[in-house]
Amino acid sequence: DVVDVRSLTGEGLFTYDPGFVSTAACESKITYIDGDKGILLHRGYPIEQLAEHSTYLETCFLLIYGELPLQSELREFEEIIRKHTMVHEQLRNFFNGFRRDAHPMAVMCGVVGALSAFYHDSLDISNERHREIAAFRLISKMPTLAAMSYKYSKGQPFVYPRNSLDYSANFLHMLFGTPCEEAEVNPIIARAMDRIFLLHADHEQNASTSTVRLAGSSGANPFACIAAGIAALWGPAHGGANEAVLNMLQEIGDEKNIDKYIARAKDKDDPFRLMGFGHRVYKNFDPRAKVMKQTCDEVLNELGLEDDPLFKIAKRLEKIALEDEYFVEKKLYPNVDFYSGIILKAIGIPTEMFTVIFATGRTPGWIAHWHEMISGPYRIGRPRQLYTGSDIRDYVAVNQRS
Numbered sequence: 001d002v003v004d005v006r007s008l009t010g011e012g013l014f015t016y017d018p019g020f021v022s023t024a025a026c027e028s029k030i031t032y033i034d035g036d037k038g039i040l041l042h043r044g045y046p047i048e049q050l051a052e053h054s055t056y057l058e059t060c061f062l063l064i065y066g067e068l069p070l071q072s073e074l075r076e077f078e079e080i081i082r083k084h085t086m087v088h089e090q091l092r093n094f095f096n097g098f099r100r101d102a103h104p105m106a107v108m109c110g111v112v113g114a115l116s117a118f119y120h121d122s123l124d125i126s127n128e129r130h131r132e133i134a135a136f137r138l139i140s141k142m143p144t145l146a147a148m149s150y151k152y153s154k155g156q157p158f159v160y161p162r163n164s165l166d167y168s169a170n171f172l173h174m175l176f177g178t179p180c181e182e183a184e185v186n187p188i189i190a191r192a193m194d195r196i197f198l199l200h201a202d203h204e205q206n207a208s209t210s211t212v213r214l215a216g217s218s219g220a221n222p223f224a225c226i227a228a229g230i231a232a233l234w235g236p237a238h239g240g241a242n243e244a245v246l247n248m249l250q251e252i253g254d255e256k257n258i259d260k261y262i263a264r265a266k267d268k269d270d271p272f273r274l275m276g277f278g279h280r281v282y283k284n285f286d287p288r289a290k291v292m293k294q295t296c297d298e299v300l301n302e303l304g305l306e307d308d309p310l311f312k313i314a315k316r317l318e319k320i321a322l323e324d325e326y327f328v329e330k331k332l333y334p335n336v337d338f339y340s341g342i343i344l345k346a347i348g349i350p351t352e353m354f355t356v357i358f359a360t361g362r363t364p365g366w367i368a369h370w371h372e373m374i375s376g377p378y379r380i381g382r383p384r385q386l387y388t389g390s391d392i393r394d395y396v397a398v399n400q401r402s
């Protein structure tokens with residue numbers, strides 16, 4: 001049953017709900033999840049159908065505007081996104097200010113927030129056109145900034161976008177190409193990249209999206225709000241999980257060590273968790289993981305990596321966890337990050353970039369939620385607390401404290 005506390009005015013009801021496990025903070029028409037049945041719908045469309053038939057950019061349109069585009073609308077949207085792929089040349093100076101060994105997510109927190117210092121014609125949140133241009137800019141520029149953060153960490157020159165390429169192929173070009181040469185992009189890999197973006201595009205009120213809404217509820221500009229979302233996504237319990245999966249596989253190192261790590265994951269005195277397993281919402285299976293697993297098999301097959309020792313560890317872990325009593329009983333299935341981590345590693349993308357790619361894919365979801373909130377009536381988000389600190393007491397001068 002849902003109780004709308006807005007009807008209980010006069011501070012009559014106070015709920016204490018750490019982790020917001022049973023408190024809705026907004027109404028939304030964007031995404032529906034049924035964790036028990038493994039259902040994920042964007043604007044009513046099942047994620048499996050979108051992954052099979054749609055593209056990332058079409059799904060961006062769907063999330064933001066609420067309907068699938070007509071052919072002409074899709075063409076126009078793709079054209080606008082292409083038009084905005086470049087970033088202000090002075091943003092290079094931002095990159096140059098960072099240490100080369102900075103984590104790319106640290107760089108992204110800075111440079112995405114800095115967009116608000118460059119695009120003054122998309123900062124007035126009361127102006128619908130400003131909000132729309134900000135959305136185009138963010139979707140367009142995220143891959144460019146992501147690739148720049150990678151190139152900077154490698155000490156390589158930045159590669160400008162090549163707008164004759166599709167969105168995901170263009171991103172791979174900016175990552176793996178050079179200013180002199182276009183990267184050779186395998187269409188199967190480009191399609192896998194597009195699916196990774198699409199499968200991460202939205203997931204209703206997760207930690208980073210809720211952060212974007214909370215930041216936006218104060219009237220902050222869209223670039224600042226998305227930077228806040230990027231910061232929230234960085235943690236290993238959220239977007240950092242796919243990076244943590246690879247680090248864990250590397251730490252396991254050999255198939256013969258798997259049992260030891262499985263035992264550690266079950267040991268309540270050991271903080272170790274099997275990364276890429278379990279989900280707050282999906283307690284039977286993650287529908288995105290099903291699609292991602294299929295793409296993962298395609299990519300490993302295409303690149304001839306099925307016998308790579310690291311991926312063999314992953315396959316065995318997956319099998320054990322799906323059969324082991326502890327994991328089955330606690331409904332800890334491989335999640336989308338388990339498979340996306342393996343795909344990204346197979347493509348040759350360094351682990352520090354994994355969460356940056358998640359952030360790039362999640363951008364339309366963040367924008368759609370921010371836009372939905374700003375377009376309707378909303379109040380500044382201000383969670384309550386249950387105070388457990390000291391009772392009132394008098395200040396004691398420093399020389400009289402014992």
Ligand code: ACO
Pocket residue numbers: 236237238239241265266272273274275276277278279280281330332335336337
């Ligand atoms: N390995 C071992 N045991 C686990 C794991 C795991 N990966 N995940 C949960 N458990 C156990 C917990 O110890 C707990 O056991 P208990 O009931 O005996 O105390 C039980 O399962 C429930 O765990 P909670 O932490 O209460 O579940 P919650 O829903 O709060 O957390 C989370 C979900 C954060 C995803 C968790 O499963 C986890 O840490 N997984 C690993 C990190 C990960 O892969 N995160 C990616 C999430 S997907 C995404 O962001 C797109």
